[in-house]
Amino acid sequence: MELEHLLNSITAENKKTVAVAAAEDEEVIKSVKQAYERGIASFILVGNAEKINFLLQQYNLGDASDLQIIEANSGQAALEAVKRVSSGQADILMKGMIPTSDLLKAVLNKEAGLRTGKILSHVAAFEVPGYDRLVFVTDSGMNINPDLQQKAQIIENAALIAKGIGVRMPKVAVLAAVETINPSMQATLDASALTVMNKRGQISHCIVEGPLALDNAISTEAAEHKGISGEVAGKADILLVPAIETGNALYKSLIYFSGAKVGAVIAGARAPIVLTSRADSAESKLFSIALAVKTLQHKNT
Numbered sequence: 001m002e003l004e005h006l007l008n009s010i011t012a013e014n015k016k017t018v019a020v021a022a023a024e025d026e027e028v029i030k031s032v033k034q035a036y037e038r039g040i041a042s043f044i045l046v047g048n049a050e051k052i053n054f055l056l057q058q059y060n061l062g063d064a065s066d067l068q069i070i071e072a073n074s075g076q077a078a079l080e081a082v083k084r085v086s087s088g089q090a091d092i093l094m095k096g097m098i099p100t101s102d103l104l105k106a107v108l109n110k111e112a113g114l115r116t117g118k119i120l121s122h123v124a125a126f127e128v129p130g131y132d133r134l135v136f137v138t139d140s141g142m143n144i145n146p147d148l149q150q151k152a153q154i155i156e157n158a159a160l161i162a163k164g165i166g167v168r169m170p171k172v173a174v175l176a177a178v179e180t181i182n183p184s185m186q187a188t189l190d191a192s193a194l195t196v197m198n199k200r201g202q203i204s205h206c207i208v209e210g211p212l213a214l215d216n217a218i219s220t221e222a223a224e225h226k227g228i229s230g231e232v233a234g235k236a237d238i239l240l241v242p243a244i245e246t247g248n249a250l251y252k253s254l255i256y257f258s259g260a261k262v263g264a265v266i267a268g269a270r271a272p273i274v275l276t277s278r279a280d281s282a283e284s285k286l287f288s289i290a291l292a293v294k295t296l297q298h299k300n301t
């Protein structure tokens with residue numbers, strides 16, 4: 001399913017309320033306008049009310065009903081937006097013009113946050129020109145250096161998001177620099193353990209294989225060339241990266257070098273969290289809202 005199809009599959013019947021932390025940003029307001037005009041979301045815009053109002057006027061949303069503005073300074077915006085979700089006034093949280101770590105600290109807040117007891121992790125769905133399916137990259141934005149147990153939960157979070165948009169049994173490639181076990185490379189040891197954990201039922205909802213280098217994960221020619229067979233090699237739906245630096249560089253290189261489109265959320269929390277890079281386009285933010293709405297829909301079925 002392409003991201004445009006994902007967006008078109010959401011109707012006004014599925015309409016959700018999104019609380020945006022630090023909404024005073026042009027790309028954020030453009031995505032708000034598109035989601036609002038499609039009837040798929042109403043918004044609680046938290047942040048600098050003067051700037052938000054100015055942008056709403058600029059985009060002809062000055063008189064729009066269903067757009068609530070809450071004044072909050074930059075230090076308060078994240079927690080105020082999170083509280084709108086934890087209190088049930090909003091269904092989805094969205095990052096605006098705020099550093100990721102500030103938003104996530106509010107999400108992890110023990111009293112008002114959105115913890116579930118599970119690992120929260122970033123899942124990005126990419127439509128890459130020339131690749132025949134959406135490819136999910138995890139974790140590019142939250143977990144800095146996950147251990148084996150955390151990687152297992154990160155895989156399950158991504159698998160549930162992929163299933164939510166119609167991938168029946170997601171194929172997960174655990175990425176490393178090589179496709180053989182090298183005891184000096186922790187990523188290869190973890191990949192091997194995750195593969196066994198999946199075979200023994202400790203990781204569900206997906207098929208896991210690794211270690212795989214990126215080429216063997218996404219190109220059947222590259223996999224065949226190296227004599228790698230299996231259900232995942234060459235046709236991965238999900239790429240698990242070993243650490244945030246790899247994930248973040250892969251995320252940004254797909255967008256800037258390959259012209260990929262993206263929709264991204266934090267999974268595993270009490271509610272989906274729209275989390276793109278601040279520099280990402282309004283279109284990416286809109287696709288991310290669509291992914292969050294679809295995730296909620298799937299959770300409720």
Ligand SMILES: CCCC(=O)SCCNC(=O)CCNC(=O)[C@H](O)C(C)(C)COP(=O)(O)OP(=O)(O)OC[C@H]1O[C@@H](n2cnc3c(N)ncnc32)[C@H](O)[C@@H]1OP(=O)(O)O
Binds near residue numbers: 105144277
């Ligand atoms: C990809 C596109 C967008 C981007 O480019 S994003 C840019 C890159 N991303 C970032 O800079 C964020 C990277 N991550 C971080 O900064 C931090 O890990 C993060 C999420 C802010 C948490 O930092 P701290 O608050 O310092 O966390 P901490 O390790 O001291 O833990 C505090 C409590 O929170 C818990 N926690 C941390 N990460 C968690 C997770 N993933 N899932 C569930 N719980 C988590 C942790 O267990 C701890 O709990 P407790 O207080 O001991 O009960």
